[in-house]
Amino acid sequence: GAVVSQHPSRVICKSGTSVKIECRSLDFQATTMFWYRQFPKQSLMLMATSNEGSKATYEQGVEKDKFLINHASLTLSTLTVTSAHPEDSSFYICSASGQGADTGELFFGEGSRLTVL
Amino acid sequence: LAKTTQPISMDSYEGQEVNITCSHNNIATNDYITWYQQFPSQGPRFIIQGYKTKVTNEVASLFIPADRKSSTLSLPRVSLSDTAVYYCLVGGFSGNTPLVFGKGTRLSVIA
Numbered sequence: 001g002a003v004v005s006q007h008p009s010r011v012i013c014k015s016g017t018s019v020k021i022e023c024r025s026l027d028f029q030a031t032t033m034f035w036y037r038q039f040p041k042q043s044l045m046l047m048a049t050s051n052e053g054s055k056a057t058y059e060q061g062v063e064k065d066k067f068l069i070n071h072a073s074l075t076l077s078t079l080t081v082t083s084a085h086p087e088d089s090s091f092y093i094c095s096a097s098g099q100g101a102d103t104g105e106l107f108f109g110e111g112s113r114l115t116v117l
Numbered sequence: 118l119a120k121t122t123q124p125i126s127m128d129s130y131e132g133q134e135v136n137i138t139c140s141h142n143n144i145a146t147n148d149y150i151t152w153y154q155q156f157p158s159q160g161p162r163f164i165i166q167g168y169k170t171k172v173t174n175e176v177a178s179l180f181i182p183a184d185r186k187s188s189t190l191s192l193p194r195v196s197l198s199d200t201a202v203y204y205c206l207v208g209g210f211s212g213n214t215p216l217v218f219g220k221g222t223r224l225s226v227i228a
Contacts, residue, residue, distance in 0.1 A: 006160075034215045043204070044161070044218040093160045095216075106216055108153075108160035 002028045004096050006109035020080045021112045023094030029074035030096035038091040050077050084116045121205045121219040128225045135192045137222050139205030142186045148207045150188045155202045200226045
C-alpha cells in the first residue's frame, strides 16, 4: 500500500514555543490530507482537512490560528502548533488520499507525539 | 457521516476466532465499510473494506448483511499480537471524504 510518513515521531517543547509536524506521501500524490489528534485512551478526532493549494477546512472547535496547516505541494502537508501549551500535548496523526493511492482506503502516518512542558 | 457503534472492549484467548460487530443504522447508499487496527502510539492500519456480502483477505473477513446496517469483522485464530483497538468506519469511496472515528473496540488477547 501507499506510504505516508510523519516527522518528527516525538517532540518535546517548552510552553509558548511553536512546533511543526510534517506529513509526507512517499509514493503517491496526496491531493487531500487529513489531520487528527488523539488523547490517551481516546479515539482519533478529526482536526482539519487540507487540499493541495487551498486553505484547510477546520472542524468545529479547532482554532485555525493555533493549528496552522499548509499543504503547498502534492507530497507534503505541515501542521504547526503555535504557542503550544501543556493541553496541546497529544498524538497527532495525518492521513492522505489522492492520485496513485487506492481510493476508499486512507493511509495513515505513524503519528507524532507532542509533549509540551 | 454515518455514526457507528461497537463494543468498547473484548477479551479472547489465543487461537480463538474473534468477531467484532459494528452497527451503522444510518449508512448511506454510497458508503463503504472499512475497518482499521491501531496499536499504541501508532497510526491506524487498514484491515479490510467492503460494500456488501462478504469480503475476505489474508488477515480477516468482513460480513455485511443485506440491509448493511451492521457489519462483523472476523479475525481467525488470534494471537497476542492482535491485541489492539479496532475501528469500524463508514464513508464514501472517493477518498476525499474524511473518516470519522468512533470509540473503537479494544481487543485483548490472552495466552
